[in-house]
Amino acid sequence: MSTPRATVIERFHHAAIRMLRSMRAVDEAGGFSGPRASALSVLVFVGPQSLGDLAAIEGVKPPTMSRLVKAMQAEGLVDARPQDHDQRQIRIAASERGKRALMKARERRLEALQDMLRDASPAEIQAMEKVVALLTRSFERRSQKPEAP
Amino acid sequence: MSTPRATVIERFHHAAIRMLRSMRAVDEAGGFSGPRASALSVLVFVGPQSLGDLAAIEGVKPPTMSRLVKAMQAEGLVDARPQDHDQRQIRIAASERGKRALMKARERRLEALQDMLRDASPAEIQAMEKVVALLTRSFERRSQKPEAP
DNA sequence: CGTTTTATGTTAGCCTTACTAACTATTAGC
DNA sequence: GCTAATAGTTAGTAAGGCTAACATAAAACG
Numbered sequence: 594m595s596t597p598r599a600t601v602i603e604r605f606h607h608a609a610i611r612m613l614r615s616m617r618a619v620d621e622a623g624g625f626s627g628p629r630a631s632a633l634s635v636l637v638f639v640g641p642q643s644l645g646d647l648a649a650i651e652g653v654k655p656p657t658m659s660r661l662v663k664a665m666q667a668e669g670l671v672d673a674r675p676q677d678h679d680q681r682q683i684r685i686a687a688s689e690r691g692k693r694a695l696m697k698a699r700e701r702r703l704e705a706l707q708d709m710l711r712d713a714s715p716a717e718i719q720a721m722e723k724v725v726a727l728l729t730r731s732f733e734r735r736s737q738k739p740e741a742p
Numbered sequence: 743m744s745t746p747r748a749t750v751i752e753r754f755h756h757a758a759i760r761m762l763r764s765m766r767a768v769d770e771a772g773g774f775s776g777p778r779a780s781a782l783s784v785l786v787f788v789g790p791q792s793l794g795d796l797a798a799i800e801g802v803k804p805p806t807m808s809r810l811v812k813a814m815q816a817e818g819l820v821d822a823r824p825q826d827h828d829q830r831q832i833r834i835a836a837s838e839r840g841k842r843a844l845m846k847a848r849e850r851r852l853e854a855l856q857d858m859l860r861d862a863s864p865a866e867i868q869a870m871e872k873v874v875a876l877l878t879r880s881f882e883r884r885s886q887k888p889e890a891p
Numbered sequence: 892c893g894t895t896t897t898a899t900g901t902t903a904g905c906c907t908t909a910c911t912a913a914c915t916a917t918t919a920g921c
Numbered sequence: 922g923c924t925a926a927t928a929g930t931t932a933g934t935a936a937g938g939c940t941a942a943c944a945t946a947a948a949a950c951g
Contacts, residue, residue: 601874655930679918681918720873727869732760792899828946830947
């Protein structure tokens with residue numbers, strides 16, 4: 594359990610925690626918080642969703658998403674109305690104001706990240722790219738087989 | 743704002759979020775949750791701390807840490823008693839049971855991470871190492887100058 | 892010294908996000 | 922058409938975060 598490989602993985606995990614912790618501060622300074630930014634970015638970049646689907650994408654249970662949507666609706670960040678073909682479902686979409694707010698928050702976060710990593714060498718940027726590819730691959734593998742067959 | 747560099751950084755941020763989200767599930771399945779595991783690991787690997795120091799290390803305010811410590815104390819994970827040289831401060835230390843619990847949780851998480859990254863190539867592991875170095879460097883720079891002079 | 896200031900934790904009260912359980916309403920199946 | 926299943930909501934609880942207000946111990950200082 595103490596191979597060099599394990600050590601790297603563990604240190605990477607820890608570094609990721611620290612990086613995201615400092616980003617949280619940036620996100621929250623900019624008005625809306627992690628879960629909201631995340632759900633909104635799904636609505637903006639993936640498209641309108643039903644509540645259940647949005648909850649599944651975000652990895653939370655429907656009641657949690659229900660409350661989140663209600664709060665964002667109250668702030669005018671999203672619109673929600675019954676689906677045409679199924680009156681049980683609701684169609685949640687980012688409002689224009691929501692889109693603008695998301696873009697601004699995204700920009701702020703990106704600026705903070707770029708500032709944090711401003712002295713990264715080209716080789717390090719390349720290394721980040723490799724790591725992103727690795728992680729993306731892992732996520733895809735995982736989502737292909739959610740449960741053992 | 744749309745340089746390749748920015749794109750990589752943004753995708754890295756997103757990948758980190760997803761990685762940690764799946765790790766949260768592993769942590770919580772194993773008994774205690776993120777903030778507890780994190781605080782406890784400071785006590786185990788860095789050593790006993792006062793409440794204020796521990797709060798600062800963890801990036802939370804003292805009342806938050808006070809409650810966390812109280813809960814962990816109730817579960818027998820940590821010991822706390824007044825400092826010798828200053829009766830205002832308390833000295834918080836991991837108990838034997840806390841150490842064991844942390845080690846087990848750590849092992850579980852590491853196994854899950856290794857499983858997630860099981861098909862990483864040597865080059866990718868090397869890339870992770872580079873990224874860890876980059877992030878660590880950034881954190882150190884940041885902690886050296888907490889506020890502008 | 893004694894008084895005032897500063898430092899350290901704690902308590903109380905609030906918010907957000909997460910959960911489960913129980914409920915309503917709509918759709919689908921038989 | 923009655924029953925099943927499905928989609929969301931409501932209610933109640935817990936964890937973790939915050940600020941404001943407080944108690945107490947130590948330090949500073951006249």
